[in-house]
Amino acid sequence: MRNDPTILIADDEPALADGHAAQLEAYDVRTAYDGAGALEALDADVDVVLLDRRMPGLSGDEVLERIRQRDIDCRVVMLTGVEPSVDIVSMGFDEYLRKTVSKRELEATIERMCDRSTYDAKLQEYFALASKRAALETEHPQSELEAKPKYEHLCERLEAVEQTLDTVLTDLPEEDGYLVATDDPASTQSDRSVN
Template sequence: MSEDAPVVLVVEDEPDLADLYAAWLGDEYDVRTAYGGHEALDGLDEAVDVVLLDRRMPGLSGDEVLVAVRDRGIDCRVAMVTAVEPDFDIVAMGFDDYLVKPVTRDALTGTVESLLRRGEYDSGVQELFALASKKAVLESEKARTALESSEEYHELDDRLGTLRGELDETLEELDEHDDFDLAFRDLDRGNDTDDGFEF
């Protein structure tokens, strides 16, 4: 691992699981571990590129840590890695991706790679990625009837359409690069509905 390796902060209150994630990522990244929310905030600085964040932790929850990360203005990508099944409250949350435990090594490493690619784009495109991720995870976890009756889901879908329209020219430029499709590969996971987000 080079000195310039991206920094990944693993925040998980189960030390064995945090250490496992760190072992999976350690060959490619500079991995820091925090075994709780307060420890995570103590170890969070501008050097951190990606945060892998558990939601349900004693003391300071992952949701509270996420708010603090965004309030501090730290420019990092955040993935929730949690046993908490996503509900429509995730639409308003400031994360970039959502993984439901148990997660595989491939899913975890693929998510970190994707988040690092997303960080190379401007804020509008980053928001598009985050919203598309939320839509994909909701579609993979919720029944169609629940989606159709959710005001939050419809607002998310509308925002995606608006943002995509605003970014059409940028998206055309990105689509010319081979790695753009790679950045969206995680959005297809488990999405069995017909109205998935497409480019």
């Protein structure tokens, strides 16, 4: 990862996109106000995309699909007002944030994404899956989620990836927020390793 990450902000509300850009002045920031503009602004120099889901023309979901089809090695954060449903299980994003977010949260998320770019593919998959699970569990009661096959599949896949990673997870920085997301809430810090 370069020392000066490039961030692409795509949101159809120009005031919001420009506001985020102003908050992230320490980075090289590009802005786009629709899906087509986001794809035009996207190239191999972009490290992190902050992507709204609801945009006219090409939606954020469609933009995300095209980013992954282009095989550009960037992290994608869905930054949206859309409540996550189990449909997010099949989406190729790395993090899901609900609007509105503070400057501090934006910066912390970008730093996490930049760190994750240095991880291998399996670790990146682990954190993307854990982010989806955390987003769903934050917005929906467990009883509702457990009735959804897609959620069950997500949990099974996450567990399978955890088992392949084994002790690698214990060596990750504490700031990388999802070590705890897959553990039992009653577990202690010393228990938060993958057996």
